[in-house]
């Protein structure tokens with residue numbers, strides 16, 4: 379299988395005040411293959427979200443390289459990064475972050491509109507794939523939490539990203555809704571060979587993934 383993402387010696391510190399800084403990532407190395415579903419686990423404060431933000435180009439590492447395919451994005455300027463992010467990376471968060479004023483369909487279309495593309499048909503197709511058909515005109519307050527999270531997954535898929543990064547995607551859902559989101563993620567991988575990197579505290583979910591990466595104090599320990 380081809381490598382989709384190669385993370386090499388990534389380090390990150392945050393300045394706390396003039397004298398002190400906190401090292402959150404201490405040298406992360408990880409290779410991810412196309413179609414893999416990887417769980418990132420570890421105690422609170424281990425650096426999971428920080429790593430995910432850096433992989434998602436939302437933050438820059440102090441050291442090391444993030445290589446997607448053959449592109450080392452650590453060398454990109456802000457403009458190129460923004461365009462790369464919008465085209466190649468899908469995000470799913472713990473809270474769905476759908477825009478309340480817009481319908482489910484419009485929310486899914488927002489990442490496509492940034493590129494000025496009309497993807498209404500694709501958006502309708504995705505609504506069906508994620509199992510929220512017939513809710514396209516509903517606003518986020520008019521659908522259930524599980525449906526909203528599935529709409530957020532459809533939004534993450536609209537630009538056919540190479541990789542989807544998810545930070546505790548089931549963290550805010552009850553067991554039934556969490557299970558339906560988990561099932562959907564594996565469905566998308568099986569049907570479309572979609573790659574997922576998922577930070578989760580849900581052990582059952584992690585256990586189903588192809589690989590579990592365990593972090594502790596800014597390092598991968600297994």
Ligand SMILES: Nc1ncnc2c1ncn2[C@@H]1O[C@H](COP(=O)(O)OP(=O)(O)OP(=O)(O)O)[C@@H](O)[C@H]1O
Pocket residue numbers: 392393400402420421422423424425426427428429
């Ligand atoms: N912008 C920041 N400035 C300073 N410290 C930060 C910043 N972001 C995160 N940290 C610190 O870095 C450490 C790692 O944070 P991170 O959010 O990556 O943890 P996590 O593994 O995702 O934890 P959780 O499971 O609770 O979400 C924490 O100690 C946190 O307080």
Ligand SMILES: [Mg+2]
Pocket residue numbers: 426427428
């Ligand atoms: Mg976190």
